[in-house]
Amino acid sequence: MRTDSRLSRMLHVLLHMARHDRPYTSEHIAGMLQTNAVVVRRTMAGLRANGYVRSVTGQGGGWTIACDLNKTTLLDIHRAVGGRHIFAIGLDNDNPSCAVERVVNSAVADALDRAERLLIGRLGEVTLAELAEQFDAICHAELKQ
Amino acid sequence: MRTDSRLSRMLHVLLHMARHDRPYTSEHIAGMLQTNAVVVRRTMAGLRANGYVRSVTGQGGGWTIACDLNKTTLLDIHRAVGGRHIFAIGLDNDNPSCAVERVVNSAVADALDRAERLLIGRLGEVTLAELAEQFDAICHAELKQ
DNA sequence: TCATGCGCAACATCAAATGTTACAAATAAA
DNA sequence: TTTATTTGTAACATTTGATGTTGCGCATGA
Numbered sequence: 001m002r003t004d005s006r007l008s009r010m011l012h013v014l015l016h017m018a019r020h021d022r023p024y025t026s027e028h029i030a031g032m033l034q035t036n037a038v039v040v041r042r043t044m045a046g047l048r049a050n051g052y053v054r055s056v057t058g059q060g061g062g063w064t065i066a067c068d069l070n071k072t073t074l075l076d077i078h079r080a081v082g083g084r085h086i087f088a089i090g091l092d093n094d095n096p097s098c099a100v101e102r103v104v105n106s107a108v109a110d111a112l113d114r115a116e117r118l119l120i121g122r123l124g125e126v127t128l129a130e131l132a133e134q135f136d137a138i139c140h141a142e143l144k145q
Numbered sequence: 146m147r148t149d150s151r152l153s154r155m156l157h158v159l160l161h162m163a164r165h166d167r168p169y170t171s172e173h174i175a176g177m178l179q180t181n182a183v184v185v186r187r188t189m190a191g192l193r194a195n196g197y198v199r200s201v202t203g204q205g206g207g208w209t210i211a212c213d214l215n216k217t218t219l220l221d222i223h224r225a226v227g228g229r230h231i232f233a234i235g236l237d238n239d240n241p242s243c244a245v246e247r248v249v250n251s252a253v254a255d256a257l258d259r260a261e262r263l264l265i266g267r268l269g270e271v272t273l274a275e276l277a278e279q280f281d282a283i284c285h286a287e288l289k290q
Numbered sequence: 291t292c293a294t295g296c297g298c299a300a301c302a303t304c305a306a307a308t309g310t311t312a313c314a315a316a317t318a319a320a
Numbered sequence: 321t322t323t324a325t326t327t328g329t330a331a332c333a334t335t336t337g338a339t340g341t342t343g344c345g346c347a348t349g350a
Contacts (some may be wrong), residue, residue, distance in 0.1 A: 001306035002146055002336055003235035009261045011249040012237065025326065033237065036309055039148055057327040058317025074252065078234075085306085088230040088337090089223075090148035092157065094180065103279045104156040107219065107349065115264035122256040146337035147305060171296065181340055186296065202296040203348025229336085233306090 003088075004082040006043050009033050011074065011131065013044070017053070018069055018132050023062030043081055050080040069129035078123055086116055151188050151226040154178050156219065158189070163214055163277050168207030169217070187239065188226055195225040214274035223268055231261055250261075 013029055026037035026044075028112050042064060052067045060138065089112070095130045158174055171182035171189075178195050189208060192198045197212045217232065234257065 001233070001304095002167035002308065003230065004233050004307065005235055005237035006235060006307085008237045008246075008249050008253050012243070012246045013247045015249065022298095027307085027326080032243070036200070037327090038310070038329085039308060040272050041329085046165055046240070046330085047284055054204070055327060056317080057315075057325090059325040060318060061326050063327095074256070083234060085148065085233040087230060088149050088233045089152060092151055092153045099155070100160045100178075100280055100285050101153075101157045103276050103283065104160065107276055108153050108156070109280075111219070111267040114267055115260040118263050119256055119260035123260055126256070127254055131248050131252055134252075138244050138248070147339065149338065151338085182295090182343070183298090184339060187339095190297085190306080199297065201348085202294090202346075204292095204294040205345085205349065206295050208296095282316085 001130070004083055005083070005110065007074065007078045007083060009035075009049060009066050010043060011128070013063075014047075014052070014065055014077070015132055015135060017065040017077070018128065020134075023056060023064050023069055025062040029063065046081045047077070052080055053079075053134065064076075067128075069132055070127055071123050072128045074126045074128075075120060075123035086119060087112055088110055148231070149205050150229055152219065152223045152228060154180075154224055155192060155222050156187060156273070158185075158208075159192075159197070159210055159222070159273055160277055162208065162210040163273065164219075164280075168201060168209050174208065191226045192222070192243070197225055198223065215272055217239055217273045219271045219273075220265060220268035222273075231264060232257055254281070259275040261282060 012033065015025075016032065017024060027145040028035040029040045029044075038127060041055075044053060044055070052065070053063050055063050055141055057063070071134045089108075093101060093105075095100055096105060115116060151239075157178065158169075162169060166190060171185045173187075175182040176184045189198060189200070192233065193200055197210070197217060198208050199211045200206070200208050236253060237245060238250075241247055
Protein backbone atom coordinates (compact mmCIF):
# COMPACT_ATOMS: atom_id res chain seq x y z
CA MET A 1 0.00 0.00 0.00
CA ARG A 2 1.05 3.60 0.02
CA THR A 3 2.96 4.87 3.00
CA ASP A 4 0.64 5.90 5.78
CA SER A 5 0.85 9.67 6.27
CA ARG A 6 -2.13 10.02 8.55
CA LEU A 7 -0.02 10.77 11.62
CA SER A 8 1.91 13.63 10.04
CA ARG A 9 -1.21 14.97 8.35
CA MET A 10 -3.17 15.05 11.58
CA LEU A 11 -0.31 16.63 13.51
CA HIS A 12 -0.11 19.30 10.86
CA VAL A 13 -3.82 20.03 11.23
CA LEU A 14 -3.81 19.93 15.04
CA LEU A 15 -0.99 22.45 15.31
CA HIS A 16 -2.79 24.81 12.98
CA MET A 17 -5.96 24.41 15.04
CA ALA A 18 -3.99 25.07 18.22
CA ARG A 19 -3.11 28.55 16.92
CA HIS A 20 -6.56 29.37 15.54
CA ASP A 21 -9.69 29.97 17.59
CA ARG A 22 -12.40 29.44 15.00
CA PRO A 23 -13.45 26.13 13.42
CA TYR A 24 -11.76 24.94 10.25
CA THR A 25 -14.04 23.36 7.67
CA SER A 26 -13.06 20.01 6.15
CA GLU A 27 -12.75 21.82 2.85
CA HIS A 28 -10.27 24.28 4.31
CA ILE A 29 -8.23 21.51 5.92
CA ALA A 30 -8.29 19.56 2.65
CA GLY A 31 -6.74 22.59 1.00
CA MET A 32 -3.95 22.65 3.61
CA LEU A 33 -3.23 18.96 3.08
CA GLN A 34 -3.78 19.04 -0.67
CA THR A 35 -6.40 16.35 -0.50
CA ASN A 36 -10.14 15.81 -0.40
CA ALA A 37 -12.60 16.90 2.30
CA VAL A 38 -13.93 13.36 2.61
CA VAL A 39 -10.46 12.05 3.35
CA VAL A 40 -10.16 14.72 6.03
CA ARG A 41 -13.47 13.76 7.66
CA ARG A 42 -12.59 10.09 7.54
CA THR A 43 -9.22 10.57 9.18
CA MET A 44 -10.36 13.17 11.69
CA ALA A 45 -13.21 10.86 12.74
CA GLY A 46 -10.63 8.79 14.63
CA LEU A 47 -9.40 11.85 16.48
CA ARG A 48 -12.96 12.87 17.34
CA ALA A 49 -13.80 9.39 18.63
CA ASN A 50 -10.92 9.77 21.07
CA GLY A 51 -11.82 13.30 22.11
CA TYR A 52 -8.88 15.11 20.54
CA VAL A 53 -11.08 17.26 18.28
CA ARG A 54 -14.73 18.23 17.99
CA SER A 55 -16.85 18.73 14.89
CA VAL A 56 -19.99 20.80 14.36
CA THR A 57 -22.29 20.41 11.36
CA GLY A 58 -24.05 23.19 9.52
CA GLN A 59 -23.23 26.72 8.66
CA GLY A 60 -20.36 28.16 10.66
CA GLY A 61 -19.45 24.62 11.69
CA GLY A 62 -16.21 22.74 11.25
CA TRP A 63 -13.43 21.29 13.36
CA THR A 64 -11.82 22.53 16.57
CA ILE A 65 -9.13 21.10 18.81
CA ALA A 66 -10.39 19.71 22.11
CA CYS A 67 -7.38 18.32 23.94
CA ASP A 68 -4.69 19.52 26.34
CA LEU A 69 -1.59 20.08 24.20
CA ASN A 70 0.61 19.27 27.18
CA LYS A 71 -1.01 15.90 27.72
CA THR A 72 -1.37 14.74 24.14
CA THR A 73 1.55 12.92 22.55
CA LEU A 74 2.34 11.93 19.00
CA LEU A 75 1.65 8.36 20.08
CA ASP A 76 -1.89 9.30 21.11
CA ILE A 77 -2.51 10.68 17.63
CA HIS A 78 -0.87 7.70 15.96
CA ARG A 79 -3.21 5.38 17.79
CA ALA A 80 -6.26 7.55 17.23
CA VAL A 81 -5.87 7.44 13.46
CA GLY A 82 -5.73 3.67 13.60
CA GLY A 83 -2.14 3.23 12.45
CA ARG A 84 -1.54 -0.50 12.76
CA HIS A 85 1.36 -1.50 10.56
CA ILE A 86 4.50 0.35 11.55
CA PHE A 87 6.84 -1.62 9.33
CA ALA A 88 6.78 -2.38 5.64
CA ILE A 89 8.94 -5.40 6.49
CA GLY A 90 7.63 -8.51 8.18
CA LEU A 91 7.73 -12.24 8.67
CA ASP A 92 6.73 -14.60 5.89
CA ASN A 93 4.78 -16.95 8.10
CA ASP A 94 3.77 -16.22 11.67
CA ASN A 95 3.38 -19.82 12.70
CA PRO A 96 5.92 -21.97 10.89
CA SER A 97 6.35 -25.67 11.44
CA CYS A 98 9.90 -25.48 10.11
CA ALA A 99 12.53 -25.11 12.84
CA VAL A 100 14.80 -23.09 10.58
CA GLU A 101 12.01 -20.65 9.92
CA ARG A 102 11.27 -20.34 13.62
CA VAL A 103 14.88 -19.36 14.27
CA VAL A 104 14.76 -16.80 11.46
CA ASN A 105 11.45 -15.44 12.69
CA SER A 106 12.64 -14.94 16.22
CA ALA A 107 15.75 -13.09 15.03
CA VAL A 108 13.87 -10.81 12.64
CA ALA A 109 11.00 -10.26 15.07
CA ASP A 110 13.47 -9.40 17.81
CA ALA A 111 15.07 -6.71 15.68
CA LEU A 112 11.69 -5.32 14.61
CA ASP A 113 10.37 -5.35 18.18
CA ARG A 114 13.33 -3.38 19.47
CA ALA A 115 12.86 -0.77 16.78
CA GLU A 116 9.12 -0.61 17.35
CA ARG A 117 9.55 -0.14 21.07
CA LEU A 118 11.99 2.70 20.45
CA LEU A 119 9.66 4.36 17.95
CA ILE A 120 6.59 4.02 20.14
CA GLY A 121 8.57 5.23 23.13
CA ARG A 122 9.79 8.26 21.26
CA LEU A 123 6.33 9.14 19.91
CA GLY A 124 5.02 8.90 23.46
CA GLU A 125 7.64 11.36 24.70
CA VAL A 126 6.77 14.22 22.38
CA THR A 127 3.72 16.35 23.13
CA LEU A 128 1.77 18.61 20.82
CA ALA A 129 2.76 21.48 23.15
CA GLU A 130 6.43 20.90 22.38
CA LEU A 131 5.79 21.04 18.65
CA ALA A 132 3.70 24.19 19.05
CA GLU A 133 6.56 25.78 20.99
CA GLN A 134 9.00 24.91 18.24
CA PHE A 135 6.71 26.54 15.73
CA ASP A 136 6.36 29.66 17.87
CA ALA A 137 10.13 29.87 18.20
CA ILE A 138 10.55 29.76 14.42
CA CYS A 139 7.97 32.51 13.93
CA HIS A 140 9.69 34.61 16.59
CA ALA A 141 13.09 34.18 14.94
CA GLU A 142 11.69 35.11 11.53
CA LEU A 143 10.05 38.27 12.86
CA LYS A 144 13.33 39.42 14.38
CA GLN A 145 15.14 39.38 11.04
CA MET B 146 1.54 -2.93 -0.75
CA ARG B 147 1.86 -6.19 1.08
CA THR B 148 4.42 -6.47 3.83
CA ASP B 149 7.83 -7.25 2.46
CA SER B 150 8.86 -10.73 3.57
CA ARG B 151 11.86 -11.09 1.30
CA LEU B 152 14.36 -10.82 4.14
CA SER B 153 12.82 -13.59 6.22
CA ARG B 154 12.22 -15.74 3.16
CA MET B 155 15.82 -15.47 2.02
CA LEU B 156 17.18 -16.12 5.51
CA HIS B 157 15.03 -19.21 5.66
CA VAL B 158 16.47 -20.44 2.36
CA LEU B 159 20.07 -19.55 3.19
CA LEU B 160 20.02 -21.47 6.46
CA HIS B 161 18.65 -24.52 4.72
CA MET B 162 21.36 -24.23 2.07
CA ALA B 163 23.99 -23.88 4.78
CA ARG B 164 23.11 -27.36 6.06
CA HIS B 165 22.80 -29.00 2.65
CA ASP B 166 25.63 -29.65 0.22
CA ARG B 167 23.77 -30.12 -3.03
CA PRO B 168 22.00 -27.43 -5.07
CA TYR B 169 18.37 -26.66 -4.41
CA THR B 170 16.22 -26.04 -7.47
CA SER B 171 14.00 -22.96 -7.59
CA GLU B 172 11.07 -25.34 -7.65
CA HIS B 173 12.20 -27.01 -4.44
CA ILE B 174 12.77 -23.68 -2.71
CA ALA B 175 9.37 -22.47 -3.90
CA GLY B 176 7.88 -25.49 -2.15
CA MET B 177 9.66 -24.59 1.09
CA LEU B 178 8.37 -21.01 0.90
CA GLN B 179 4.94 -21.94 -0.42
CA THR B 180 5.35 -19.75 -3.45
CA ASN B 181 6.32 -19.83 -7.10
CA ALA B 182 9.71 -20.70 -8.62
CA VAL B 183 9.76 -17.42 -10.57
CA VAL B 184 9.36 -15.46 -7.35
CA VAL B 185 12.28 -17.42 -5.93
CA ARG B 186 14.51 -16.70 -8.93
CA ARG B 187 13.59 -13.06 -8.89
CA THR B 188 14.36 -12.61 -5.21
CA MET B 189 17.49 -14.78 -5.20
CA ALA B 190 18.83 -12.79 -8.15
CA GLY B 191 19.62 -9.99 -5.72
CA LEU B 192 21.56 -12.37 -3.50
CA ARG B 193 23.45 -13.74 -6.49
CA ALA B 194 24.34 -10.25 -7.73
CA ASN B 195 25.98 -9.63 -4.35
CA GLY B 196 27.78 -12.98 -4.26
CA TYR B 197 25.83 -14.58 -1.43
CA VAL B 198 24.59 -17.46 -3.58
CA ARG B 199 25.41 -19.05 -6.92
CA SER B 200 23.10 -20.52 -9.51
CA VAL B 201 23.75 -23.14 -12.18
CA THR B 202 21.47 -23.75 -15.13
CA GLY B 203 20.62 -27.09 -16.66
CA GLN B 204 20.11 -30.56 -15.34
CA GLY B 205 21.46 -31.07 -11.86
CA GLY B 206 21.69 -27.30 -11.47
CA GLY B 207 20.12 -25.03 -8.88
CA TRP B 208 21.15 -22.75 -6.07
CA THR B 209 24.02 -23.04 -3.57
CA ILE B 210 25.21 -20.75 -0.81
CA ALA B 211 28.45 -18.91 -1.57
CA CYS B 212 29.22 -16.72 1.42
CA ASP B 213 31.00 -16.96 4.75
CA LEU B 214 28.27 -17.43 7.33
CA ASN B 215 30.42 -15.68 9.92
CA LYS B 216 30.80 -12.59 7.81
CA THR B 217 27.29 -12.26 6.43
CA THR B 218 24.72 -10.39 8.49
CA LEU B 219 20.98 -10.03 8.25
CA LEU B 220 21.60 -6.47 7.09
CA ASP B 221 23.64 -7.74 4.14
CA ILE B 222 20.71 -9.88 3.07
CA HIS B 223 18.21 -7.10 3.65
CA ARG B 224 20.18 -4.85 1.36
CA ALA B 225 20.79 -7.56 -1.23
CA VAL B 226 17.07 -8.18 -1.72
CA GLY B 227 16.57 -4.48 -2.34
CA GLY B 228 14.47 -3.69 0.71
CA ARG B 229 14.02 0.06 0.59
CA HIS B 230 10.98 1.00 2.62
CA ILE B 231 11.41 -0.06 6.22
CA PHE B 232 8.38 1.77 7.53
CA ALA B 233 4.74 1.72 6.50
CA ILE B 234 4.50 5.16 8.12
CA GLY B 235 5.91 8.29 6.57
CA LEU B 236 5.76 12.01 6.01
CA ASP B 237 2.97 13.53 3.95
CA ASN B 238 5.19 15.95 2.09
CA ASP B 239 8.97 15.81 2.05
CA ASN B 240 9.47 19.44 1.16
CA PRO B 241 6.75 21.55 2.74
CA SER B 242 6.56 25.32 2.49
CA CYS B 243 4.42 25.42 5.63
CA ALA B 244 6.42 26.06 8.81
CA VAL B 245 4.02 24.01 10.89
CA GLU B 246 4.49 21.06 8.60
CA ARG B 247 8.27 21.40 8.78
CA VAL B 248 8.12 21.19 12.57
CA VAL B 249 5.89 18.12 12.36
CA ASN B 250 8.12 16.51 9.75
CA SER B 251 11.27 16.97 11.78
CA ALA B 252 9.63 15.44 14.85
CA VAL B 253 8.22 12.44 13.02
CA ALA B 254 11.36 11.94 10.94
CA ASP B 255 13.48 12.09 14.08
CA ALA B 256 11.48 9.32 15.71
CA LEU B 257 11.55 7.21 12.55
CA ASP B 258 15.28 7.78 12.07
CA ARG B 259 16.07 6.64 15.59
CA ALA B 260 14.06 3.47 15.09
CA GLU B 261 15.60 2.84 11.69
CA ARG B 262 19.13 3.23 13.03
CA LEU B 263 18.36 0.77 15.82
CA LEU B 264 16.86 -1.75 13.41
CA ILE B 265 19.68 -1.46 10.89
CA GLY B 266 22.22 -1.67 13.69
CA ARG B 267 20.60 -4.78 15.08
CA LEU B 268 20.36 -6.50 11.69
CA GLY B 269 24.03 -5.73 11.18
CA GLU B 270 24.95 -7.41 14.45
CA VAL B 271 23.45 -10.80 13.70
CA THR B 272 25.29 -13.19 11.40
CA LEU B 273 23.96 -16.19 9.52
CA ALA B 274 26.38 -18.29 11.55
CA GLU B 275 24.61 -17.31 14.76
CA LEU B 276 21.25 -18.32 13.36
CA ALA B 277 22.68 -21.62 12.11
CA GLU B 278 24.06 -22.28 15.58
CA GLN B 279 20.68 -21.62 17.13
CA PHE B 280 19.14 -24.08 14.74
CA ASP B 281 21.79 -26.71 15.52
CA ALA B 282 21.18 -26.23 19.23
CA ILE B 283 17.46 -26.84 18.78
CA CYS B 284 18.09 -30.02 16.80
CA HIS B 285 20.52 -31.21 19.45
CA ALA B 286 18.03 -30.59 22.23
CA GLU B 287 15.28 -32.42 20.35
CA LEU B 288 17.48 -35.45 19.74
CA LYS B 289 18.28 -35.73 23.45
CA GLN B 290 14.64 -36.04 24.44
C1' DT C 291 18.22 -35.23 -28.85
C1' DC C 292 15.78 -34.53 -24.68
C1' DA C 293 14.61 -33.58 -20.01
C1' DT C 294 15.91 -30.48 -16.50
C1' DG C 295 16.53 -25.78 -14.72
C1' DC C 296 17.68 -20.97 -14.77
C1' DG C 297 16.76 -15.99 -17.00
C1' DC C 298 13.62 -12.82 -17.93
C1' DA C 299 9.79 -10.19 -19.89
C1' DA C 300 5.01 -9.29 -19.52
C1' DC C 301 1.17 -9.35 -17.36
C1' DA C 302 -2.32 -10.35 -13.22
C1' DT C 303 -3.38 -10.13 -8.26
C1' DC C 304 -3.48 -8.30 -3.63
C1' DA C 305 -3.89 -5.10 0.24
C1' DA C 306 -4.26 -0.88 2.47
C1' DA C 307 -4.08 3.97 2.10
C1' DT C 308 -5.87 7.51 -0.58
C1' DG C 309 -9.10 9.77 -3.85
C1' DT C 310 -13.92 10.57 -5.61
C1' DT C 311 -18.95 10.74 -6.07
C1' DA C 312 -23.41 10.93 -4.22
C1' DC C 313 -26.68 11.78 -0.93
C1' DA C 314 -28.65 12.22 3.86
C1' DA C 315 -28.81 15.01 8.08
C1' DA C 316 -27.90 19.03 10.91
C1' DT C 317 -27.51 23.94 11.63
C1' DA C 318 -27.50 29.01 10.99
C1' DA C 319 -29.17 32.79 8.43
C1' DA C 320 -32.40 35.05 5.35
C1' DT D 321 -39.80 28.05 6.31
C1' DT D 322 -36.62 27.99 2.98
C1' DT D 323 -31.88 28.03 1.65
C1' DA D 324 -26.92 27.76 1.90
C1' DT D 325 -23.43 25.65 4.48
C1' DT D 326 -21.14 21.82 6.47
C1' DT D 327 -20.50 17.26 8.52
C1' DG D 328 -21.54 11.85 8.16
C1' DT D 329 -21.17 8.01 5.57
C1' DA D 330 -21.59 4.50 2.06
C1' DA D 331 -19.83 2.91 -2.24
C1' DC D 332 -16.57 2.69 -5.57
C1' DA D 333 -12.11 4.02 -8.08
C1' DT D 334 -7.09 4.75 -7.90
C1' DT D 335 -2.46 4.08 -6.43
C1' DT D 336 1.77 1.54 -5.16
C1' DG D 337 4.87 -2.09 -4.51
C1' DA D 338 5.26 -6.83 -3.28
C1' DT D 339 3.72 -11.12 -4.82
C1' DG D 340 1.79 -14.49 -8.18
C1' DT D 341 1.53 -16.45 -13.03
C1' DT D 342 2.44 -17.59 -17.87
C1' DG D 343 5.36 -18.15 -21.65
C1' DC D 344 9.47 -18.78 -23.95
C1' DG D 345 14.52 -18.67 -24.65
C1' DC D 346 18.98 -20.54 -23.24
C1' DA D 347 22.26 -23.63 -20.81
C1' DT D 348 23.66 -28.21 -19.29
C1' DG D 349 24.04 -33.10 -18.47
C1' DA D 350 22.49 -37.69 -19.71
